[in-house]
Each structure stands twice: as structure tokens, then as C-alpha cells.
Amino acid sequence: MNQTVSGPILTSDGIPLKVSLKKAERINKIRAFLLVLPLLAFILITFLIPIGDMLARSIDDRQINTVFPKTFEVYKKWDRQDLPSEEVYKTMFFELKDSEGYSVGKASTRMNYSKSGWKSLLKKSKRKFKKIEEGPYKEKMIATDKRWGDPEYWKALGQMVDPTTMGYYLNAVDLKYDSNKNVVQQKENRRIYNKTWIKTFKVSILVTFFCLLLGYPISYLLATLPMKYSNLLMICVLLPFWTSLLVRTVAWMVMLQQKGVFNNLMVMAGLIADENRWQLMYNQTAVIIVMTQILLPFMVLPLYSVMKTISPTYMRAALNLGASPIHAFYKIYMPNSIPGVSAGCLLVFIIAIGYYITPELVGGKDGQMVGNWIAYHLKTTLNWGLCAALGAILLAVMTVLYWAYNKIVGIENIKLG
Amino acid sequence: MRKTIKAAFFGLISMAFVGSAIADITFVSWGGAYTASQQKAYIDTYDKGGSITVENYNGGLGEIKAQVEAGNVTWDVVDVLPDQAITGCDEGLFAKVDQSEFINDLVVPPVSDCVVPQIFWAYTAFYDKAAFPGKKPKNIKDFFDVKKFPGKRGIHTWANALIEMALVADGVKASKVYDVMSTPEGIDRAFAKLDEIKDHVVFWSAGSKPLELVSSGEVVMSLAYNGRIGAAILSEGKNFEYIWDATVLEQEYLVAIKGGNEAEALRFMAHASTAESNAEQAKYIPYGPMRKSSINIIKKGEPWFITDSGNIDIMPHMPTDPKVLKRAVIADPFWWADNGAEVHERFGAWKGS
Numbered sequence: 203m204n205q206t207v208s209g210p211i212l213t214s215d216g217i218p219l220k221v222s223l224k225k226a227e228r229i230n231k232i233r234a235f236l237l238v239l240p241l242l243a244f245i246l247i248t249f250l251i252p253i254g255d256m257l258a259r260s261i262d263d264r265q266i267n268t269v270f271p272k273t274f275e276v277y278k279k280w281d282r283q284d285l286p287s288e289e290v291y292k293t294m295f296f297e298l299k300d301s302e303g304y305s306v307g308k309a310s311t312r313m314n315y316s317k318s319g320w321k322s323l324l325k326k327s328k329r330k331f332k333k334i335e336e337g338p339y340k341e342k343m344i345a346t347d348k349r350w351g352d353p354e355y356w357k358a359l360g361q362m363v364d365p366t367t368m369g370y371y372l373n374a375v376d377l378k379y380d381s382n383k384n385v386v387q388q389k390e391n392r393r394i395y396n397k398t399w400i401k402t403f404k405v406s407i408l409v410t411f412f413c414l415l416l417g418y419p420i421s422y423l424l425a426t427l428p429m430k431y432s433n434l435l436m437i438c439v440l441l442p443f444w445t446s447l448l449v450r451t452v453a454w455m456v457m458l459q460q461k462g463v464f465n466n467l468m469v470m471a472g473l474i475a476d477e478n479r480w481q482l483m484y485n486q487t488a489v490i491i492v493m494t495q496i497l498l499p500f501m502v503l504p505l506y507s508v509m510k511t512i513s514p515t516y517m518r519a520a521l522n523l524g525a526s527p528i529h530a531f532y533k534i535y536m537p538n539s540i541p542g543v544s545a546g547c548l549l550v551f552i553i554a555i556g557y558y559i560t561p562e563l564v565g566g567k568d569g570q571m572v573g574n575w576i577a578y579h580l581k582t583t584l585n586w587g588l589c590a591a592l593g594a595i596l597l598a599v600m601t602v603l604y605w606a607y608n609k610i611v612g613i614e615n616i617k618l619g
Numbered sequence: 620m621r622k623t624i625k626a627a628f629f630g631l632i633s634m635a636f637v638g639s640a641i642a643d644i645t646f647v648s649w650g651g652a653y654t655a656s657q658q659k660a661y662i663d664t665y666d667k668g669g670s671i672t673v674e675n676y677n678g679g680l681g682e683i684k685a686q687v688e689a690g691n692v693t694w695d696v697v698d699v700l701p702d703q704a705i706t707g708c709d710e711g712l713f714a715k716v717d718q719s720e721f722i723n724d725l726v727v728p729p730v731s732d733c734v735v736p737q738i739f740w741a742y743t744a745f746y747d748k749a750a751f752p753g754k755k756p757k758n759i760k761d762f763f764d765v766k767k768f769p770g771k772r773g774i775h776t777w778a779n780a781l782i783e784m785a786l787v788a789d790g791v792k793a794s795k796v797y798d799v800m801s802t803p804e805g806i807d808r809a810f811a812k813l814d815e816i817k818d819h820v821v822f823w824s825a826g827s828k829p830l831e832l833v834s835s836g837e838v839v840m841s842l843a844y845n846g847r848i849g850a851a852i853l854s855e856g857k858n859f860e861y862i863w864d865a866t867v868l869e870q871e872y873l874v875a876i877k878g879g880n881e882a883e884a885l886r887f888m889a890h891a892s893t894a895e896s897n898a899e900q901a902k903y904i905p906y907g908p909m910r911k912s913s914i915n916i917i918k919k920g921e922p923w924f925i926t927d928s929g930n931i932d933i934m935p936h937m938p939t940d941p942k943v944l945k946r947a948v949i950a951d952p953f954w955w956a957d958n959g960a961e962v963h964e965r966f967g968a969w970k971g972s
Contacts, residue, residue: 304709304710304711306709307706307709307710308710311706314956314957314960315960318957318958318960318961319957319958320957321956321957322953322954322956322957325709325953391810391965391968391969392961392964392965392968393968394964394965394967394968394971397968397971398967398971401971459835459837460771460837461835461836461837483821484821484822562776562824563824563825565776565822566776566821566822567820567822567970567971568970568971570776570967570970570971575967578777578963579960581678581679582959582960582963583959583960583963584706585960
């Protein structure tokens with residue numbers, strides 16, 4: 203047994219120990235990776251790919267370039283003053299006539315975003331063009347439908363020359379391209395998105411503020427009351443949380459409408475006249491009231507879990523050392539509860555900014571938020587590019603807020619429990 | 620590459636539903652009382668083919684498109700709105716059908732080559748008789764006249780049908796509405812008319828809401844889907860009255876999905892679009908058949924509507940009663956496909972201003 207060790211240490215089957223260890227480690231690493239792989243794949247498929255796809259859609263503008271490539275080649279030469287030349291008409295004519303129905307349908311949907319009317323113009327023309335054998339195409343096309351002779355339609359195509367576009371983002375803030383791709387303001391009676399953005403932020407900020415205003419004392423009570431009372435109170439907070447969103451929204455309708463419970467009580471108490479009942483439902487006020495109630499648990503729960511960890515001895519010590527109750531609260535309790543406040547506010551604000559169903563049901567005339575417009579374009583106009591742009595802006599706003607928050611408060615200060 | 624990934628992805632998803640494809644055909648509709656009426660009128664009476672599975676959906680072409688692109692079609696017959704019927708046919712999602720049997724029997728020509736007729740549903744104004752003990756509103760002008768009939772009005776949160784009604788209330792003939800709407804001044808005119816009731820409206824978006832608004836007295840009159848008003852009168856005994864003026868009729872069709880069990884689907888659709896079948900559906904729901912001869916069958920067969928306490932005359936509830944049709948606007952899905960987005964944005968600005 204007096205063998206001397208020369209060279210690397212070997213394992214019993216003759217492989218150097220270093221290699222063998224590395225191998226074992228690698229197997230462990232692969233095993234660990236395989237364990238997280240399902241989650242990774244899940245996140246990739248359900249989260250990252252859709253978001254990537256959405257971002258791509260918001261700038262993608264190829265639906266029509268691929269259908270009318272030659273038309274766009276000759277279109278670029280047009281001076282965009284009067285009507286285009288016979289050549290443009292002719293190319294358009296053949297590309298439309300020879301295309302498959304499938305691609306034209308999609309292209310016409312896209313063209314319709316720039317100028318209302320393209321959709322039916324292409325559809326009708328495709329059928330009628332079959333009967334036209336020879337030129338001059340310009341006159342014959344205008345004869346089949348006088349819209350072919352309207353320069354506005356041709357000018358609208360100028361926005362779609364490039365395969366990518368910022369047009370959807372412009373539309374999302376009430377701007378648009380003119381025919382020369384200059385950025386101009388949207389027509390006055392279509393300017394709706396900027397107002398909606400402002401309204402969305404206003405509602406979200408107010409809802410967050412009211413949630414904090416109402417949630418802070420409740421959480422304080424929850425954290426400081428003896429167990430048997432605080433449990434009961436906790437149930438009061440959680441019960442609505444477990445109730446269906448729709449049920450709660452509809453319950454508020456019953457409460458707040460003009461012939462509803464609240465107005466009836468006010469009239470009965472003689473505080474308002476029967477014919478001057480307050481309009482509390484189907485407007486922005488309603489959205490703020492209902493959303494505050496619905497989102498309150500998202501404020502209370504993180505606040506409560508943070509306040510629970512604040513030891514009552516801190517306050518006692520402060521009072522003992524001569525601080526007034528208000529001063530002690532301001533100096534001791536509040537700074538300690540900040541992680542919960544910020545978690546709650548961030549949570550409520552993020553949920554509020556994308557809210558859809560409550561504004562839809564109780565928003566009425568001026569309570570619609572960005573989420574409602576996204577839903578409209580998603581379902582009705584199929585303008586998914588604009589939906590994507592609106593969504594991407596929301597995402598960007600959230601990212602900026604998060605970044606600012608991290609700079610000012612520090613993300614490590616956030617606490618959910 | 621992206622396409623293959625997409626196809627594989629949807630393929631995987633639709634694999635999960637292969638089990639349900641054993642049934643001969645799958646019929647997809649909107650659910651509720653409407654699907655129930657189709658079940659009784661079309662499926663229970665169908666004896667020429669195999670079994671039929673019924674599924675519900677929420678409209679739109681998303682699912683259909685995914686199925687066709689993945690080459691794994693599990694829906695065979697789908698109940699669609701006219702704009703979907705147009706787009707789906709254009710994009711090659713639906714099979715072409717032989718329309719010779721009914722094409723000359725329809726109130727309006729079919730919107731595409733891929734559809735067989737079902738029903739008309741309608742936006743209609745109505746009120747509670749108790750709200751007007753004296754003079755009662757008779758037409759859409761009265762709906763827009765808050766001086767003559769003071770009180771709030773219930774309207775929906777989107778622009779469809781409102782533009783048409785506003786124009787008729789402003790004196791445009793029902794048959795000329797879309798000519799006027801196709802000019803920019805026409806839309807201005809409609810919005811000017813809407814301005815007159817703006818301070819007196821309550822908005823609704825869910826179909827059951829207007830009935831509640833009128834019942835509770837929150838509004839004195841409202842627009843609503845005619846089937847909902849009919850159901851409230853017929854089965855709940857509500858004291859509602861229709862204002863059958865400038866009623867806006869929307870179409871509803873059946874289509875066969877390409878790549879599904881097309882032959883069987885088309886055979887079923889032929890059965891579900893005969894004049895007799897379409898009339899049969901009106902026994903269970905107050906929506907109007909699109910076929911003229913169905914109306915005649917119903918008229919001859921009155922009382923036609925089946926309730927627990929015996930049959931009731933259904934013609935007074937039908938949006939396709941010739942008397943109603945004369946004063947009605949039949950919604951033009953092509954106009955709305957062109958101008959819907961623009962008008963809706965303007966409507967949004969109008970609401971919020």
C-alpha cells in the first residue's frame with residue numbers, strides 16, 4: 203500500500219477525479235434545468251411570445267405591400283397632387299383582378315383604417331373588374347365606382363408604402379400620417395385617445411388614492427385589534443374579494459342608480475328633492491366608486507401583512523420618549539409601513555390602469571377607459587395593430603413607473619408579506 | 620417559420636378536443652334562449668343525418684380561423700353575424716352553399732355566397748305603459764323629443780342603429796338612411812340630432828339592462844333588443860309597449876366551416892333554412908324569420924308562440940311583420956364594415972364631451 207500518487211487523482215474506474223466530478227455536476231445542472239424547463243417553456247409560450255407578437259404587430263404594416271407590390275412601386279413616382287397616372291391604375295387593376303380573394307380581404311381591412319370606404323371599394327371592384335377586358339383602365343375603373351376618382355383614397359395609400367409603420371402608435375395618441383408621411387393631427391371629431399389616456403390615468407390615480415385612504419385605517423385596525431375581532435374584520439374584507447366581480451358591479455348599480463337605494467334614502471331623509479336625484483351611476487364617478495370598492499382588498503392585504511410586522515413596542519417607545527401621538531405616528535409608524543403602502547399602491551394602480559369590465563358596465567357616457575377601446579378594436583374592427591399599440595403604450599407606462607419607483611423608493615423595499 | 624410554430628401550437632390545442640369530433644357534426648351558436656330555440660326548431664326535428672353536438676361561443680372569427688389554419692376543424696356549422704359572414708367568406712374560412720332554394724324568398728339579399736338564412740333581430744324603442752298615462756310615444760321622433768315626452772332615455776354605448784334612428788327622427792326616410800349616411804353631412808346631421816337628447820340619456824351595454832332601466836323607472840323609454848322585450852312581455856308579463864318605428868334590423872346566418880364535415884353540415888343547413896324550419900323557430904323565440912314565406916306560415920298558424928299556459932299570437936312581437944318592415948331600417952353590414960371604426964370613435968368623443 204505504498205503506491206505514490208503521480209499525475210491526477212483517479213477514481214476507482216480510472217477516470218480522473220476532476221473530470222468525473224465535472225460530469226456529475228453537469229448531470230445535476232441538466233437535471234435542475236430539466237426541472238425548471240416546463241415552467242420556462244410555459245412562460246415563453248404564454249407570456250413572452252404573445253408579448254413579442256403584440257409588439258411586432260404594433261409596427262407591422264405588410265398586409266398590403268405583399269398584395270399590391272407592383273402598385274406601390276409605381277405609386278412612389280406619383281406626385282400626390284391630382285389623380286395618379288394611368289400606369290398606377292393599370293397596375294392596381296391587374297393586381298386586384300389576379301389576386302386571391304383571401305389576401306385582398308385582409309389588405310382591404312388595413313386600407314380601411316386609413317380611409318373609410320376602401321373595404322367595400324375593393325370588394326365590389328374585384329367582382330366588377332372581371333368584366334373589363336382592356337383599357338383605358340383609369341376611366342373604366344372610375345366608371346365602375348366613382349371612388350376610384352377620389353384623390354383622397356389614393357393619398358391614403360401613401361401611409362402604407364413601408365413594411366413597418368409608426369402609424370398605429372400615432373393613431374393611439376390622436377395623430378396620423380398624411381399622404382406624404384408627415385405627422386399631422388387626427389380629424390377633430392375623431393380625437394378620442396388622448397382624452398381617454400388622461401381619463402385612464404386620472405381614474406387610476408384617484409382609485410389608488412381612495413383605496414389608500416380607506417385601506418390604511420382598515421389595515422391598521424386589522425393589525426392592532428385582538429385576534430377575535432380582527433378575524434371577523436378580515437372576513438369582511440375578504441368576502442367581497444371572493445364574490446364575483448360582476449355581482450359586485452351589478453350590486454353597485456342597484457345602490458347608486460337614480461331610483462336606487464342611496465338616492466331613495468337621501469330623498470327620504472329630505473336631503474335632496476325627488477326631482478333632483480344625483481346622477482351617481484353611468485359616469486366617471488360611478489367608475490371611481492365601484493373600482494375603489496373592488497380593488498380595496500389589493501390595498502388592504504399587503505398593508506396588513508406589513509403592519510402586522512411592525513412591533514407595537516416602537517410606538518410605545520416613541521410615546522414614552524415624549525412624542526405626541528401624531529408625531530410618533532408620523533415619525534415611527536408611517537415610515538415602517540411604507541413598504542406595504544408602495545406595494546399596495548403599485549398593485550392597485552397596475553390593475554386599475556388596464557381595467558375593462560367595470561368601466562364597460564357602469565362607465566356610461568364618460569367612464570370608458572383605454573381597456574374599453576382595446577376591446578372594441580379587438581372584437582369589432584379587427585384593428586389589432588392599434589390594439590397592440592395601445593397595449594404597448596400601457597406596458598411602457600408601467601415600465602417607466604416601475605423604474606421611477608425603483609429609483610425613488612427602491613424595489614427591495616416592496617413587501618407583500 | 621412563425622407560421623409553422625403557430626400551426627403546431629394551435630394543432631396541439633385543438634388535439635385536446637379531438638374527442639368531441641366523434642359526433643357527426645358540431646353546431647355552434649350563442650347559447651341561452653336563442654340556442655334553445657334552434658335546438659327545438661332545427662336539431663330536434665332533424666332526422667336525415669347523424670347526431671349533432673351543440674357548443675356555445677361569443678362571436679368573432681378567432682376560433683374558426685385558428686381551426687382552419689391548423690387544419691383541425693372541430694366546428695361544422697356556426698351561427699354568425701353578417702359582418703363575420705362577409706369577412707369569413709372573403710378569407711376562405713366558410714364553404715360556399717347552394718342558395719337557389721331560398722334566394723328569391725329573402726327580405727334582403729344574402730350578404731355572401733356562404734350563408735343560409737336564420738333570423739332578423741332588431742334594435743327597438745320601447746316603454747312601460749304605466750309611465751305614460753296620457754299621450755303615448757308613437758314614433759322615433761317622440762323618442763328624440765324630450766320636450767313632448769320629458770324623462771330619461773336608455774341607449775346603448777356603441778353607435779350602430781343610433782345613427783340610423785337619429786336620422787329617421789330628423790326626417791330622413793327609412794329607405795334613404797344609408798344614402799344620407801354616406802355623406803359627411805349626413806353623419807353631422809345624425810350627431811346634431813343625438814345632441815338633442817344627450818343630457819337625457821342613460822347608457823347600457825348588457826342586453827338585460829334596458830329592461831331593468833325601464834322597469835325601475837330610471838328611464839321613461841329605452842332602446843333594446845326586440846327579443847328581450849318580447850321575452851319580458853311574453854314570459855314575465857311586463858306591461859311594455861314597442862315603438863315599432865325606425866326599428867333597425869340585424870341579420871343572423873348559418874355557415875359551414877371549410878375543412879369540417881362539409882357535406883353533412885350543408886345537409887343540416889338546408890334543413891335549418893327551409894321556410895317551415897325558420898317559422899318553427901318563432902314558436903320559441905320572438906325573432907323574425909328572414910324568409911318571406913315563413914312569415915305567411917306563422918300568420919296562418921297563429922297563435923304560434925308556445926308558452927306553458929297555451930299559445931299566444933307572435934306577430935305583434937315580430938320585427939319582420941310587414942307593417943313593421945315598412946317603417947324599419949335594415950342595417951347595412953357593408954356600410955358599417957367601411958365606416959364603423961370612424962363613426963364609433965366619433966361616437967366615443969361625442970359621449971365623453
